Amino acid sequence: MQNPKIIGVDLGTTNTVLAYLDEVGDPQIVRTPEGDNLTPSAVYIDPETDQTSIGKEALRLSDQGFSIFRDYKRDIGSDTVYLEINSKKITPETLSTLVLKKISTDFDPNISQAVITVPANFGVDRREATLASGKLADLPVSQVINEPSAAAFYFAMKSNLKPGKYAVYDFGGGTWDISIVSVSGTEVEILESEGISKLGGKDFDEKLQDLVEKKFQSETDSEINYSIQNFRASSLFEELKKSLSINEERKVIIRREEGPPVTLTVTRSEFESSVSGLLAQSEMICSTLLKKHDDLLDILLVGGSTRIPAVKESILKVFGKHPITVDNPDEVVALGAALYSGLKSDKTILNSAQSELLERVNFKEVSNMYFGVIAVSFNETTNQLDLMPTYIIDKGTPIPSEPITEQYTTIYENQTNSKIQVIQSSMPEKDVKWVDILWEDDFPLPPGLPQGEPIDFTFQMLEDGTVDCHFLHKPSSSEQSVNITPQYEVTKEKKLEIEEFFVE
Numbered sequence: 218m219q220n221p222k223i224i225g226v227d228l229g230t231t232n233t234v235l236a237y238l239d240e241v242g243d244p245q246i247v248r249t250p251e252g253d254n255l256t257p258s259a260v261y262i263d264p265e266t267d268q269t270s271i272g273k274e275a276l277r278l279s280d281q282g283f284s285i286f287r288d289y290k291r292d293i294g295s296d297t298v299y300l301e302i303n304s305k306k307i308t309p310e311t312l313s314t315l316v317l318k319k320i321s322t323d324f325d326p327n328i329s330q331a332v333i334t335v336p337a338n339f340g341v342d343r344r345e346a347t348l349a350s351g352k353l354a355d356l357p358v359s360q361v362i363n364e365p366s367a368a369a370f371y372f373a374m375k376s377n378l379k380p381g382k383y384a385v386y387d388f389g390g391g392t393w394d395i396s397i398v399s400v401s402g403t404e405v406e407i408l409e410s411e412g413i414s415k416l417g418g419k420d421f422d423e424k425l426q427d428l429v430e431k432k433f434q435s436e437t438d439s440e441i442n443y444s445i446q447n448f449r450a451s452s453l454f455e456e457l458k459k460s461l462s463i464n465e466e467r468k469v470i471i472r473r474e475e476g477p478p479v480t481l482t483v484t485r486s487e488f489e490s491s492v493s494g495l496l497a498q499s500e501m502i503c504s505t506l507l508k509k510h511d512d513l514l515d516i517l518l519v520g521g522s523t524r525i526p527a528v529k530e531s532i533l534k535v536f537g538k539h540p541i542t543v544d545n546p547d548e549v550v551a552l553g554a555a556l557y558s559g560l561k562s563d564k565t566i567l568n569s570a571q572s573e574l575l576e577r578v579n580f581k582e583v584s585n586m587y588f589g590v591i592a593v594s595f596n597e598t599t600n601q602l603d604l605m606p607t608y609i610i611d612k613g614t615p616i617p618s619e620p621i622t623e624q625y626t627t628i629y630e631n632q633t634n635s636k637i638q639v640i641q642s643s644m645p646e647k648d649v650k651w652v653d654i655l656w657e658d659d660f661p662l663p664p665g666l667p668q669g670e671p672i673d674f675t676f677q678m679l680e681d682g683t684v685d686c687h688f689l690h691k692p693s694s695s696e697q698s699v700n701i702t703p704q705y706e707v708t709k710e711k712k713l714e715i716e717e718f719f720v721e
Contacts, residue, residue: 221329221566224321224356225554227364228313228333228347230290230391230417231521233258234551235320242574244371244555246548247324249273255547256320260286260312262718264302269718271319280449286312287451288419291391293350294343305714310350314715317354329566331358332558334367334550337387337394337585338412340641341655344682345702352707353715360681362557364389364550365396366407366582368519371553373398373405374578376543381514382408384506386540387550388528389520391417393499397510406581408510409613411502416495418522422454424491425483429454432481433471445472461485462525489527496531503535516540521547584614587645588676588684588701591638591654593628602628604649606640609676610684618678620687627662627670634659635672639686639701655701656686663693 223238224247232255235247246254251273259275261283262268270278279285286299286307293309300307321328333351335344344361351358362370365385372378372385380401387394394412398405433441443450453469460467466484473479507513516532518540523529532540543549559567560575567575589608596603609623627635638657646652660672675687684701 221562222325222327223330223555223558223562223566223571224324224328224332225367225551225556225558226317226320226331226333226351227367227551227554228290228317228335228350229258229389230288230419231258232256232390232547233316233320234548235324236548236551236555237324238555238559238571240568240570242559242571244375244552246551247320249320250323254545256316258287258290258316260289260315262286262302262307267303267305267718269315269319271316276449276452280452288391289313291415294340294346305717310346310353311715313347313350314353315718317351317356318715318719321354321356328356330558330562331356332554332561333358333361334364334554335361336392336412336414337363337365337396337410338392338414338643339363340586340643340653341683341701342653349707353711355712360561362554363394363396363407363410363582363585364392365394365410365519366398367551367553367557368517368549369396369398369400369407369553370405370557370580371549372517372543373400374403374556374574375552379514382510382512384503384510384513384516384536385519386503386516386523386532387412387519388499388522389417390522391415391419393417393522395499395503395506397506397513403577404579407583409506409583410585411506412585413498413502416498417520418455418458420495421458421492421522421525422451424495425454425457425488426450428487428491429457429469429471429481429483432483433479436479436481437473439473441471442474445474447472457483458488458525461488485526489530492527496527500531500535503532507536513538518542518546519549582616584610584612584616584618584678586641586643587612588639588641588678590625590674591640591649591652592625593636595628606642606646606649606652608642608645609674610678612643612645614678616678616682617680620675620677622673622675624671625674626672627666627668630666630668631664632662632666632668632670633664634661636660637674637688637697639684639699656699658697658699660688660690660697661695662690663695 227234256272261270261275289309365387393416396410397408587608588610592607640652642652673689689696
């Protein structure tokens with residue numbers, strides 16, 4: 218194959234960035250047709266013709282009053298349907314697919330290998346939904362990688378980090394993640410990852426909007442009428458946030474229905490006060506990690522929101538040292554994903570320079586979730602059955618893992634089946650209402666078994682991040698196996714439906 222196209226995609230809440238592996242194995246950012254290093258993750262779909270506008274063009278249409286889709290990444294993997302257009306359901310996966318299709322086709326229609334990044338706190342369901350979006354976009358993608366892990370991979374390969382332990386602090390438009398990583402040359406080991414799925418620059422924008430609206434209310438005793446303004450609300454508060462990251466104050470002019478416009482002054486101090494509660498959430502997690510990893514050499518910044526002074530001050534407060542920026546924080550995730558894509562490529566498509574670079578790499582990831590089952594026990598006090606989450610694979614387990622077996626038992630005599638519910642959780646929750654059920658089925662058992670008859674439950678984390686489960690009753694040889702992979706159908710019909718959005 219001539220010049221195989223090996224790419225990595227940072228599919229972000231606010232912006233999407235594409236990188237490729239060049240002929241000598243270096244990752245390079247792909248510029249958009251407009252010459253930018255990123256594409257806004259914004260989509261407009263014409264309700265009559267199905268035609269799409271993606272990226273900057275969608276934002277321009279929003280400025281003109283058209284309704285567009287943004288921030289849908291936060292809903293990926295859910296049952297969300299935003300609306301139906303000509304019998305087509307518009308879901309988070311649909312919108313992600315359209316962006317992936319646009320940026321990859323603009324670069325090269327013939328991609329050889331692709332990897333897409335996801336937040337470290339995404340569970341199996343959200344990872345598989347992202348993977349399905351890539352496949353619907355006709356990308357040869359078989360794996361995702363955590364965003365901070367991709368950045369850590371890039372730092373280790375291209376930034377000559379001293380051997381030791383680092384925190385990769387990733388604060389993007391929609392999510393916040395942190396990973397503790399051990400680096401020694403081209404050996405990269407992710408030790409631990411944590412995150413908050415709905416904490417990002419978007420949430421800061423909303424705090425600014427609330428701040429401005431309260432100021433306007435106090436000044437005029439009325440609410441802002443956004444329909445008469447000469448700006449798009451989301452654009453104003455995003456730009457205000459960026460301005461206050463370099464200026465101590467900023468004036469905002471708001472039109473009102475009667476009377477002259479109102480000029481409001483917003484200070485950086487007011488902004489920082491408004492987001493302090495959001496930053497406190499991340500600080501609690503960072504403090505917990507620091508107790509376990511007090512030998513960090515540096516905190517490496519990733520994501521556009523790390524440019525905000527309050528974020529850097531928050532890091533300094535918790536870790537006691539100033540964070541450092543290596544290269545462009547908007548780009549390092551995509552660059553790392555391109556390197557990881559090369560690492561996962563069929564070695565026959567790599568040239569000698571690419572192979573020589575990547576064959577020295579040793580990259581180790583860990584599970585970002587707890588995986589287990591819901592156990593049932595008889596409560597003699599209440600005379601009822603109690604349900605309780607139990608965990609077989611712990612968060613932080615190296616991937617791929619060895620098979621891990623736990624024994625569970627029947628709860629009454631002559632039990633002929635056992636209801637099995639496989640769960641995931643970001644925390645070791647003790648209440649079933651706080652865990653996600655990934656799969657459930659009845660496991661058949663032979664008649665005549667006593668109470669307390671053991672059944673082996675064996676879980677194994679695979680390299681692609683999915684979980685193999687095997688259930689075995691040894692005396693009867695009754696067994697069942699399942700790979701916990703949410704099924705998102707990627708059919709020819711669905712691919713053709715995506716193509717229709719691009720037909721002129």
